[in-house]
Amino acid sequence: MPTNLPKDPLHGLTLEAIVTALVEHFGWAELGQRIEIKCFRIDPSVASSLKFLRKTPWARAKVESLYLFMRREQARAARPAG
Template sequence: MNGAKDPLHGLTLEAIVTELVAYFGWAELGQRIDIKCFRIDPSVASSLKFLRKTPWARAKVESLYLFMRREQARADRPSA
């Protein structure tokens, strides 16, 4: 099955945005991905509305999410 290899499989866009906000905060998220819905009066609802209509922005959000997960995994590994 292809879904098993896709790290985003089973995740909603809302879950991805919510985790990114919890990890980075709106200010840093707006710096990392320069879209208005992250910088001006940000909310999960307005972000979802924009991201669902804008494939390039959604791709950036998904890419940043995967980066965040790699960073979390690296931080969770015990140092030798």
């Protein structure tokens, strides 16, 4: 029985889950330094970020890219040394 797993690592994730995970990992200050957009730097909130990111494809792409980078780094850190 073949399993058709999606190749997209973001499949099934909401934008809200991605932003929330990034904020939990980096915090708003570092997130605002890594991706320089106002909704991360001035009075940041998940709601304002989602509103902006849903209308701005280039910013959403940067957020998704940073999320994938964060996940790769977490996987690398979890691997046993040796």
